[in-house]
Amino acid sequence: MHIDDIMQGGSPTFSFEFFPPKTRDAAEMLYKTIRDLESYMPDFVSVTYGAGGSTRELTHDLVERIQHTTKLDPVPHLTCVCHNEEEIETILARYARSAIANILALGGDRPTAMAYDKSRDSFQHAIDLVKFVRRFNESGAHPDARGFGIGVAGFPEGHPATPNRLREMDYFKAKVDAGAHYIVTQLFFDNRDFFDFRERCALAGVHIPIIAGIMPITSISGLKRMAELAGGARFPAKLLRALNSCQDNPETVRTVGIQYALEQCHELIAERVRGIHFYTLNRSDATRTIFDSLGIRRDRSAEASSR
Numbered sequence: 001m002h003i004d005d006i007m008q009g010g011s012p013t014f015s016f017e018f019f020p021p022k023t024r025d026a027a028e029m030l031y032k033t034i035r036d037l038e039s040y041m042p043d044f045v046s047v048t049y050g051a052g053g054s055t056r057e058l059t060h061d062l063v064e065r066i067q068h069t070t071k072l073d074p075v076p077h078l079t080c081v082c083h084n085e086e087e088i089e090t091i092l093a094r095y096a097r098s099a100i101a102n103i104l105a106l107g108g109d110r111p112t113a114m115a116y117d118k119s120r121d122s123f124q125h126a127i128d129l130v131k132f133v134r135r136f137n138e139s140g141a142h143p144d145a146r147g148f149g150i151g152v153a154g155f156p157e158g159h160p161a162t163p164n165r166l167r168e169m170d171y172f173k174a175k176v177d178a179g180a181h182y183i184v185t186q187l188f189f190d191n192r193d194f195f196d197f198r199e200r201c202a203l204a205g206v207h208i209p210i211i212a213g214i215m216p217i218t219s220i221s222g223l224k225r226m227a228e229l230a231g232g233a234r235f236p237a238k239l240l241r242a243l244n245s246c247q248d249n250p251e252t253v254r255t256v257g258i259q260y261a262l263e264q265c266h267e268l269i270a271e272r273v274r275g276i277h278f279y280t281l282n283r284s285d286a287t288r289t290i291f292d293s294l295g296i297r298r299d300r301s302a303e304a305s306s307r
């Protein structure tokens with residue numbers, strides 16, 4: 001379903017993010033997780049994209065497997081890193097043939113395991129990718145006359161590469177105006193950062209839906225990994241105090257982390273968030289617990305068809 005159709009309903013959307021596993025066993029385990037979460041009828045599920053090599057093919061394969069064997073709407077991530085125009089065109093054509101409805105267009109993380117020269121990429125920033133997908137849409141090569149719905153990333157706490165926050169918003173607004181339909185944010189642990197970002201977007205004239213990225217902390221090692229992966233993320237004292245007090249008891253850490261994310265979700269929903277996107281880290285348990293506690297109807301298909 002095109003994101004414009006998904007967003008038409010009055011209630012917030014719910015979506016999950018997965019990354020493509022590297023081994024066959026892990027792939028089967030993930031597929032089980034996906035089937036497990038399918039009963040919650042998320043509005044879409046997104047699949048991340050690596051910086052190069054074989055993991056990229058795994059993304060395409062996983063996206064097509066979800067599309068062809070489940071009732072879910074997969075949203076592939078696509079990045080500027082190590083790509084030329086021809087390659088991106090080929091990927092878009094492949095996704096269009098599979099009737100993939102939406103794409104998340106990203107700058108992409110720099111590869112760490114190989115030499116990388118950014119100046120060789122055809123697209124320097126996500127805005128260039130957004131423009132390219134829009135041109136593809138206009139060519140009529142997609143089965144939906146509107147083409148792909150285009151998502152972009154937003155950073156409530158700011159993106160580390162642009163410390164000047166006013167200039168950052170100018171770049172961001174230009175990216176949205178280039179043809180984006182919706183925004184998914186980086187994870188955050190203080191809702192005030194999200195609400196402030198939303199207000200700053202409105203002030204700048206950015207009015208497309210903003211979906212909030214939420215990641216339940218389920219272990220101390222997961223917390224440390226997140227600090228590394230989502231560089232610049234702030235961890236509020238309230239969260240750290242709660243986790244520190246039980247750090248020797250993994251089960252309690254998990255309960256505390258999930259409870260924290262649940263409170264974030266309750267407040268976001270009360271403040272009329274357009275959607276919540278769960279960074280699942282390929283596990284269903286924490287997301288399921290939150291989903292169940294939010295009291296959201298499991299079968300959202302009836303709601304979707306009545307939109």
Ligand SMILES: Cc1cc2nc3c(=O)[nH]c(=O)nc-3n(C[C@H](O)[C@H](O)[C@H](O)COP(=O)(O)OP(=O)(O)OC[C@H]3O[C@@H](n4cnc5c(N)ncnc54)[C@H](O)[C@@H]3O)c2cc1C
Pocket residue numbers: 047048049050051077078079105106107108109110124125126127152153154159160161162167168171172175184185186187213
């Ligand atoms: C929801 C979400 C999903 C993600 N999924 C993936 C994934 O699957 N794979 C992956 O590799 N990474 C992923 N990332 C990480 C993301 O690709 C990186 O954080 C990247 O550095 C920023 O991406 P962007 O799309 O915002 O890039 P951009 O919009 O290109 O912005 C990157 C930086 O460049 C600056 N900038 C923009 N335009 C200009 C300009 N004209 N001149 C100078 N500076 C400019 C911006 O202010 C920002 O600091 C994801 C991030 C999010 C929030």
